[in-house]
Every structure is written in C-alpha cells, then in structure tokens.
Amino acid sequence: MLSLGSKKRVCRRPRGRSSSTTAGRPDWRLLPDNVIVLIGDRFLADNDLDYYIDFRAACATWRRATDDPKRHGGADPRFQPKAWAVQKHFGSPHLNRVVSMVNLKTCRLVTREIPLLGNYRYINATDAGLLVLWDGGMPPWQPCRALVLNPLTGSMAFFSVPIFAEGIRAVAVNTSPLMLFASNLFDFLGWADLDSQDFEEHRVRYPDLLANMKLFAGDIYVVNWSGSIFSTASDAIVADEGAQPQQRSAEMIRMNPTTIHAASWLREGHPHYYLVESAGELLLVTRSTAGGQAALVHKVDTVNKVLEPMVSIGSRAIFINKVRSFSVDANMFPAVEGGCIYFVETLANLFHHGIIASSVRLADQRQEDIMQFGFQGQFGPPTLVEVLADHCRYTPEHELEHYYGWNWDDDEI
Numbered sequence: 001m002l003s004l005g006s007k008k009r010v011c012r013r014p015r016g017r018s019s020s021t022t023a024g025r026p027d028w029r030l031l032p033d034n035v036i037v038l039i040g041d042r043f044l045a046d047n048d049l050d051y052y053i054d055f056r057a058a059c060a061t062w063r064r065a066t067d068d069p070k071r072h073g074g075a076d077p078r079f080q081p082k083a084w085a086v087q088k089h090f091g092s093p094h095l096n097r098v099v100s101m102v103n104l105k106t107c108r109l110v111t112r113e114i115p116l117l118g119n120y121r122y123i124n125a126t127d128a129g130l131l132v133l134w135d136g137g138m139p140p141w142q143p144c145r146a147l148v149l150n151p152l153t154g155s156m157a158f159f160s161v162p163i164f165a166e167g168i169r170a171v172a173v174n175t176s177p178l179m180l181f182a183s184n185l186f187d188f189l190g191w192a193d194l195d196s197q198d199f200e201e202h203r204v205r206y207p208d209l210l211a212n213m214k215l216f217a218g219d220i221y222v223v224n225w226s227g228s229i230f231s232t233a234s235d236a237i238v239a240d241e242g243a244q245p246q247q248r249s250a251e252m253i254r255m256n257p258t259t260i261h262a263a264s265w266l267r268e269g270h271p272h273y274y275l276v277e278s279a280g281e282l283l284l285v286t287r288s289t290a291g292g293q294a295a296l297v298h299k300v301d302t303v304n305k306v307l308e309p310m311v312s313i314g315s316r317a318i319f320i321n322k323v324r325s326f327s328v329d330a331n332m333f334p335a336v337e338g339g340c341i342y343f344v345e346t347l348a349n350l351f352h353h354g355i356i357a358s359s360v361r362l363a364d365q366r367q368e369d370i371m372q373f374g375f376q377g378q379f380g381p382p383t384l385v386e387v388l389a390d391h392c393r394y395t396p397e398h399e400l401e402h403y404y405g406w407n408w409d410d411d412e413i
Contacts, residue, residue, distance in 0.1 A: 029061045036065040046106050047083045049152035069153045079153055080175050084129030085326055085391035086151065088122050096122075099151055101129060102391050107332050109387065114151055123163075123182075124171045124394070127215065127277075127326060132171040132180065134163065146180055148173050161192040161199055169394065170323050172215040179250060181220050185210050185323065189222060191232075193250040202230075202255045214275035214325070216282045217302070221258065223273045223284060229258040233302060258305050274320045275300075278313060278327035285320060287343060287360075295341055295360045313339055313362055320344060323394035335384045339363055342370070344389045356389045 043052040049069070056063045069079040083105045089098040097117040101110045120133035123146070133147040135158070146159045159180055172181040182199075183189040186209055190199035204210060208224045215221075219233040232253045271293075274285040284307060286296040298307040315338035317330045330338030342357040349355045354372040361367075370385055382390070 029059045031061075033065040036062050040066045044078050047081060047103065048106065048108070049079060049081065049150075050110060050112075053153065069155065075175075077175060079150075079155070081129030081150065081152055084152075085127075085324075085388070086125035086129050086131065087391045088117070088125070088131075093118065099125075099131070100391070101151065102388065104326055104328050105332070107328075107384075112151060114149070116149060116156075120147060123168055124323070126171055126173050127324060128173075130173050132173070132182075146182075148178075148180065157194065159192060159194060159196070161196045163199070170213045172213065172220060174215060174218055174220075176218065177249070179253075181213070181215070183210060183213050183222070185213065189213065189220075189255070191220070191250055191253060196250045200250050200253060211273045212275050212322075212325075214277060214282065216275075216277055221275055221282060221300070221302075222255070223275055225273075227271075227273050227284075227286070229275075229284070229300060230255045231258045231302070232256070233258065258302060259300065259307060274325055276318055276320060276325035276327055278316050278318060283310070283313075283318075285318065285325075285341060287320075294365050295362065297341070297362060311362070313341075315339070317342065319357070319388055319392040321392045321394055322346075324392050326392065328388070333384055333388070336388065337361070342385065342389065342392075344392045347393065347395045350393075356386050 040052055040055060043049070043055060052066075053069065056066050056068070067076075067078075069076075072079055083103060085102045085104055087100050089095040089100065097115055098111065098113050099117070101112065102108070103110070114131075117131075117133070120135060123132045123134050125131050129151065131149040131151055133149055135145045135147055144162060146161070146163045147156055148159070149156045157178055161180075163182060167184045167186075168182045169185045170183045173179070174181070177193060179191055179193045181189065181191045187204050189202040189210060192199050204224065208226055208228070211223050211225050213220060213222045217233075219231050221229055221231040221233075223229050232255060234254070234256060270290065271286045271288045274287070276283050276285060282300040282302060284298045284300055286298070288294070297310045297313060299310055301308055313327075315330050316327050317333070317336045317338055318327045318341045319325065320341060321344040328336065330336045330340075337359065339362055341360045341362060343360070344357045345355045350372065356370045356372055359368050359370055370389070372386065
C-alpha cells in the first residue's frame with residue numbers, strides 16, 4: 001500500500017529554561033524501549049490505530065522504538081482496521097470529505113476529515129472499516145479502477161481492474177493477500193487482486209439470488225434467498241510435500257457450497273437471511289417476514305458445514321441491515337441491551353415513521369421499535385443505539401438526495 005503524506009509532530013524543549021529547572025520532572029522521552037513498545041501494543045490491541053500514530057508522533061525516541069505503519073503498509077494486519085463501523089457524511093463539498101467511525105470494541109467515536117474523499121467517489125466501507133473508492137466521476141456506469149483507503153493510517157492501494165460503481169452495494173477486502181470483493185447483493189459477486197485485469201465472477205439466477213455477504217476468517221461467505229451458504233473456503237494449495245501453502249490469487253478462488261438449502265421450517269414465512277460475525281463465530285440470523293414468527297440464530301460450523309441452533313448470544317448485541325452487520329459487547333456500550341438483535345430500519349422508515357430499529361430479545365422474542373427522539377417529543381443528542389444504527393445503515397446516495405433534497409454540487413449547503 002502507498003501512504004498519504006502527513007506533517008510530523010515533534011517534541012520541543014521550552015525556551016529559556018535550563019535543565020536544572022526540570023531536574024525534578026521525569027523525561028518521558030527516556031522511557032525504556034520495552035515500555036514504549038508495550039504502550040504501543042495496547043493501542044494496537046484495541047485497534048486504536050489513530051492513537052498509535054499520535055503516540056509515535058510525540059517524539060523521535062518513541063518513533064524509533066515502535067514500528068512505522070507506513071513501512072509495513074497493508075501487509076501487516078496490526079495496522080488494518082478490524083473493529084470499526086464507518087459512516088460517510090454527505091451534503092456539501094466539505095461534508096463529503098468527512099467520515100465518522102465507531103470502535104466496536106471500545107465504544108469510541110471518531111470523526112475524521114479525509115481530503116482524498118474530495119477526489120474520488122465513495123462506493124462503500126467494509127465491515128472492518130476500510131473505504132472502497134472509485135477513481136471516476138459521472139456517469140457511474142463507466143468502469144474505472146478501484147481504490148482501497150485505510151482512513152486511520154492513510155495507506156491506500158490501487159486496483160488496476162475496472163469496476164462499475166453503479167449497483168455495487170457490499171464490499172469486502174481481504175488483506176492476506178490484498179483482494180477486493182464486490183457484490184450487488186442480487187445476482188453478482190466479483191473479486192480481484194492487485195494483478196487482476198478483470199473481475200473473477202460468481203453469478204446466480206432466481207430463486208438463488210444473493211442475500212448477504214460477510215468476510216470471515218479470511219474467506220467470503222454469502223447466503224442466498226434459499227438460506228444456502230457458499231464461500232471461498234477451500235483446502236490450502238501446496239506445491240510440494242513439506243512446502244508452505246501457496247498464497248491464493250484471484251484466479252484460484254471459487255465459490256464452494258458450505259451448507260445445503262435451509263430446512264423447510266427455516267424457510268417458512270419467506271424469511272430474510274443475514275450473516276454476522278460475533279465473538280469470533282459466524283452466525284446466520286433468520287428473520288421471518290410473517291408476523292408472529294420467531295427470529296432465529298444459528299452458528300455456522302464452517303468445518304462440518306452444518307448449522308447449530310443458538311438460544312442465547314450472551315452479552316452480545318447484534319446490529320443488522322440489508323448490507324452491513326456487526327456485533328458489540330453490551331457491557332461496553334451503555335443503553336445497548338445484551339442478548340438483543342437490532343434490525344436497523346431503512347432511511348424511508350426512519351424518515352416517515354421515526355423508527356431507528358426493531359429490537360428482538362432472543363431469549364423470549366420480545367420485540368420493540370426504537371424510535372428517534374424527535375418523534376417522541378424529546379430532543380437532545382442521539383442515543384448510543386441510534387449512533388450504532390446510523391453506522392450500520394447502508395443508504396445509497398440517490399436515496400439520501402431524495403429524502404433530504406441535497407445537491408452534492410451546491411457549495412452553499
């Protein structure tokens with residue numbers, strides 16, 4: 001990956017003060033290297049990459065003792081976002097360069113202005129927090145190359161393969177090796193690596209259209225309208241006996257069946273299917289469109305290719321939208337109820353009815369509509385549930401323009 005340039009911040013000794021006046025103060029620049037590394041590792045453990053970069057920028061001794069994300073680029077998983085939900089702002093040219101991010105592990109909210117967003121069209125963000133951009137303007141149906149941007153470190157990678165931004169809803173990026181997956185969540189899933197000249201494609205027909213996509217343990221999993229799960233998971237390719245597994249390229253990848261069609265009782269009520277990663281496990285969430293039907297959760301056993309029913313998700317809370325999904329520990333997020341599934345409503349329902357999400361408590365199937373404060377006669381800052389729902393909701397630009405009447409080219413907005 002390439003890296004964006006940034007100004008270095010350095011420690012400066014105050015002028016006019018002798019060393020004797022500061023003799024009683026500790027000089028934090030002289031911390032032992034092992035302590036400096038330990039502090040940096042704590043930031044990386046929580047995936048607080050922005051804190052890590054600010055920590056290294058404090059002084060030269062701290063930079064020398066810690067690894068530079070720019071030198072490692074996208075090859076080092078330590079410097080990749082893993083637990084961030086991203087929401088891009090829209091509206092005026094200034095807002096078009098702003099993203100807000102929630103650390104799904106620590107409950108930290110970050111707002112960042114990224115000037116590069118003013119030069120590229122935004123396609124979507126991955127579940128981990130990477131931004132997938134498009135090196136093109138209008139019209140969006142003309143193919144242009146894709147760009148993957150790390151919003152926390154500024155590193156970026158250009159794909160030479162042309163991509164049609166129009167219709168792409170879900171994106172995912174596997175960093176080992178660097179590979180881009182894109183789908184319209186209908187009849188197309190494509191993937192490419194940095195050397196690809198064209199997308200490798202997996203196309204389907206009705207009634208087996210694509211419902212949801214998730215990157216899990218380095219492989220892509222998709223569930224279709226029938227509840228069947230397919231994935232890129234396969235046995236490692238070994239060149240010779242005793243040799244290391246060969247790194248897969250885009251041409252080596254194929255979509256393989258992971259589970260067979262869901263049981264008939266799991267398909268009653270024309271359900272919607274969602275894949276979500278929670279506490280290191282891949283879950284299949286089933287929500288019936290018929291009233292009175294229970295919401296179901298199954299663990300996907302990717303080894304034995306079976307679904308295991310779950311009656312509890314513990315203290316986890318799951319947020320689900322048609323495109324995005326994530327899970328958080330409710331103990332870290334005040335006002336978020338553990339053991340609940342929050343089905344995030346569309347912008348249309350939010351705009352017309354004030355419904356942020358419909359929550360279902362898995363243990364007893366108690367359901368509740370979470371209303372926006374303004375529709376309840378209460379006003380104030382958004383609740384944490386509303387913030388998480390906003391970062392889970394996927395809304396195409398044309399819907400935002402329709403409901404809010406924004407004009408992206410109007411500088412006075």
